[in-house]
Amino acid sequence: MAYVTEQTRAALGAASPGWAGLRRRWLRFAGQLPVVPLAILVPFVLVAVFANAIAPFDPTDPIPGAKIFAPPFWAEGANPTARLGTDFQGRDVLSRLIFGARVSLIVGVMGTVVAGGIGTTLGILAGYLGGWVDQVIMRITDAWLALPALVFAIFLATMVGPSMWNIIVILGAVYWTRYARVIRGEVLSLREREFVKLSEIAGASSARVILRHVLPNVLNSAMVLASLTIGVVIIAEASLSFLGVGVPPPEPAWGSMLADGRSMLMVGDWWLTVFPGLCIMMVVLATQLLGDWLRIRLDPQLRNL
Amino acid sequence: MARFIIRRTLYALVTLLILSLTIFMVIRLTGDPVTLLAEPGAHAEDLDRIRAEWGLDRSWPVQYLTFAKNVFTGDLGKSFNYDMPVSTLYFQRLPNSLELALAATLISFLIGIPAGLISAVKVNSVWDNTGKVIALFGLAVPGFWLGLVMILVFSVWLGWLPTSGQGSWQHLIMPAVALGWYFAASLLRLTRSSMLEVLRSEYIKLARLKGLPGYVVIAVHAFKNALIPVLTLAGVNLVVMINAAVIIEVIFAWPGIGRLLYEGIFQRDFPLVQGVVMEAGIMIVVINLTIDILYAYIDPRIRLTR
Numbered sequence: 001m002a003y004v005t006e007q008t009r010a011a012l013g014a015a016s017p018g019w020a021g022l023r024r025r026w027l028r029f030a031g032q033l034p035v036v037p038l039a040i041l042v043p044f045v046l047v048a049v050f051a052n053a054i055a056p057f058d059p060t061d062p063i064p065g066a067k068i069f070a071p072p073f074w075a076e077g078a079n080p081t082a083r084l085g086t087d088f089q090g091r092d093v094l095s096r097l098i099f100g101a102r103v104s105l106i107v108g109v110m111g112t113v114v115a116g117g118i119g120t121t122l123g124i125l126a127g128y129l130g131g132w133v134d135q136v137i138m139r140i141t142d143a144w145l146a147l148p149a150l151v152f153a154i155f156l157a158t159m160v161g162p163s164m165w166n167i168i169v170i171l172g173a174v175y176w177t178r179y180a181r182v183i184r185g186e187v188l189s190l191r192e193r194e195f196v197k198l199s200e201i202a203g204a205s206s207a208r209v210i211l212r213h214v215l216p217n218v219l220n221s222a223m224v225l226a227s228l229t230i231g232v233v234i235i236a237e238a239s240l241s242f243l244g245v246g247v248p249p250p251e252p253a254w255g256s257m258l259a260d261g262r263s264m265l266m267v268g269d270w271w272l273t274v275f276p277g278l279c280i281m282m283v284v285l286a287t288q289l290l291g292d293w294l295r296i297r298l299d300p301q302l303r304n305l
Numbered sequence: 306m307a308r309f310i311i312r313r314t315l316y317a318l319v320t321l322l323i324l325s326l327t328i329f330m331v332i333r334l335t336g337d338p339v340t341l342l343a344e345p346g347a348h349a350e351d352l353d354r355i356r357a358e359w360g361l362d363r364s365w366p367v368q369y370l371t372f373a374k375n376v377f378t379g380d381l382g383k384s385f386n387y388d389m390p391v392s393t394l395y396f397q398r399l400p401n402s403l404e405l406a407l408a409a410t411l412i413s414f415l416i417g418i419p420a421g422l423i424s425a426v427k428v429n430s431v432w433d434n435t436g437k438v439i440a441l442f443g444l445a446v447p448g449f450w451l452g453l454v455m456i457l458v459f460s461v462w463l464g465w466l467p468t469s470g471q472g473s474w475q476h477l478i479m480p481a482v483a484l485g486w487y488f489a490a491s492l493l494r495l496t497r498s499s500m501l502e503v504l505r506s507e508y509i510k511l512a513r514l515k516g517l518p519g520y521v522v523i524a525v526h527a528f529k530n531a532l533i534p535v536l537t538l539a540g541v542n543l544v545v546m547i548n549a550a551v552i553i554e555v556i557f558a559w560p561g562i563g564r565l566l567y568e569g570i571f572q573r574d575f576p577l578v579q580g581v582v583m584e585a586g587i588m589i590v591v592i593n594l595t596i597d598i599l600y601a602y603i604d605p606r607i608r609l610t611r
Contacts, residue, residue, distance in 0.1 A: 139316070139319050139320065139323055142320045143320045143322075143327065144327070146320055146589045146590045147324070147582065147585060147586050148545045148548055148585060150551065151549050151566065151581075152582070154570065155331070158570050159331055239449065242449060243551065243570070266461060277447070277454065288441055288445055
């Protein structure tokens with residue numbers, strides 16, 4: 001780089017804020033972080049990661065000698081070791097909630113990654129290549145959009161059989177359509193931009209243009225969509241598990257805990273229903289808030305998405 | 306207009322074709338369909354007999370053509386458990402699902418539209434913020450959990466409403482709220498953004514300049530136009546609610562299409578599951594096509610641009 005003169009270098013050096021500036025920027029960034037969603041999400045993530053260390057009991061084995069359907073600690077007849085009560089096998093509800101966080105978050109994040117991966121790839125291909133590729137991909141997107149997502153997921157889960165990784169793939173396969181639509185739209189306008197045109201004129205291959213110029217420019221939208229998909233995927237997983245076609249027992253998932261608690265609802269054993277539902281609600285609420293924050297921060301044009 | 310209708314109809318047909326192909330492929334890629342059709346532990350001869358009976362011994366393209374032909378002539382196969390055609394079962398349950406979906410739509414209107422309207426008219430006020438909180442909870446609280454909590458509170462603790470079943474309006478309230486909840490939130494968001502867009506437009510400024518009172522501008526000029534996308538969404542939602550209310554119908558023992566699907570899953574009644582899914586897809590594609598055509602009829606710009 002012979003063109004970089006001493007003066008430019010000096011200018012660059014002056015522009016570089018140094019360590020103090022870095023610290024200031026990080027502080028400013030931290031100050032702008034959304035407090036409420038992170039205050040909810042971070043504990044859930046920590047609990048999910050360190051479930052083995054935190055959970056007082058094994059989530060899949062009954063507590064030896066414990067009564068079934070013991071209420072939470074403050075109610076009469078509670079088991080002092082099982083703080084949030086026990087379920088129909090005498091298993092500790094708290095431990096199951098803790099391990100359930102792991103299932104929900106893994107399925108939520110991985111399902112979103114799969115959906116985003118499929119949708120973004122297909123959206124870019126459809127938008128950039130155009131022609132019959134575009135037609136084929138968009139007609140498939142239309143067809144998959146025609147089925148209510150949950151019905152489609154139930155159908156796939158019935159066919160494939162229950163396991164956590166199957167559910168991840170299924171939810172990814174159901175929820176990619178929105179990415180494909182949005183990303184294709186963006187690529188259509190990116191394709192007309194000068195930096196893409198110039199790169200093509202300079203002889204760059206399609207693969208290179210896509211990887212170097214198109215992909216980085218649609219990642220923001222993909223991130224925003226992802227933050228909004230996580231909550232949907234978590235609720236879908238809970239729904240499938242509730243219906244018995246999701247994460248199979250004895251694996252503790254919040255949805256199947258709700259299904260287990262349902263029969264005891266009539267006699268008023270509320271804790272089996274209320275706690276798992278509250279967990280789902282808080283996690284989804286936090287991801288929605290985080291998504292809103294990200295959306296406004298990354299792309300004001302997507303506000304009405 | 307004729308060209309538009311023809312092109313849209315062709316698209317819809319292609320969509321249905323891909324949909325049926327997807328369902329067909331999923332069933333065959335995830336295992337041998339014979340094992341889904343036969344009793345567990347059936348003999349090899351039995352399996353062969355079933356294979357021949359269902360035409361599963363033929364090549365895939367032949368099988369698909371038969372399947373597609375049956376779907377397009379309205380023959381969705383026969384349920385094992387009921388020993389009845391799936392389409393008969395589907396249409397038997399349809400009125401129940403429709404009843405629930407209409408009630409849920411009404412509830413989502415009652416919550417979503419007024420709240421969205423107030424939020425838009427009084428942007429960034431207390432009302433708007435309340436609306437935002439409602440919308441947020443509508444998306445974050447799973448409808449089926451809301452249903453369970455309502456059963457706990459209103460049936461078990463207070464004893465006001467029956468826990469499940471169908472019959473009187475008391476039976477309808479809780480499932481309709483649980484089902485309409487999520488859609489109320491989406492209607493709220495859409496009403497708000499649609500109203501905001503209309504309120505920014507030139508003709509609203511003109512109406513205000515003419516000196517019309519504020520409520521006339523909002524009620525007569527703005528709301529009427531803002532309602533178009535809202536009603537479209539409500540139409541689509543209605544069809545989704547009819548076909549996708551699986552969990553709500555299970556929780557409240559509501560004898561609708563969703564429960565039919567659930568029964569199909571648990572009794573391994575595979576033609577029933579396939580048929581209900583296909584039927585749901587057909588219904589939604591047809592509704593979408595109708596909406597597209599109506600839109601083009603109302604708004605000529607759509608005909609030209611697409």
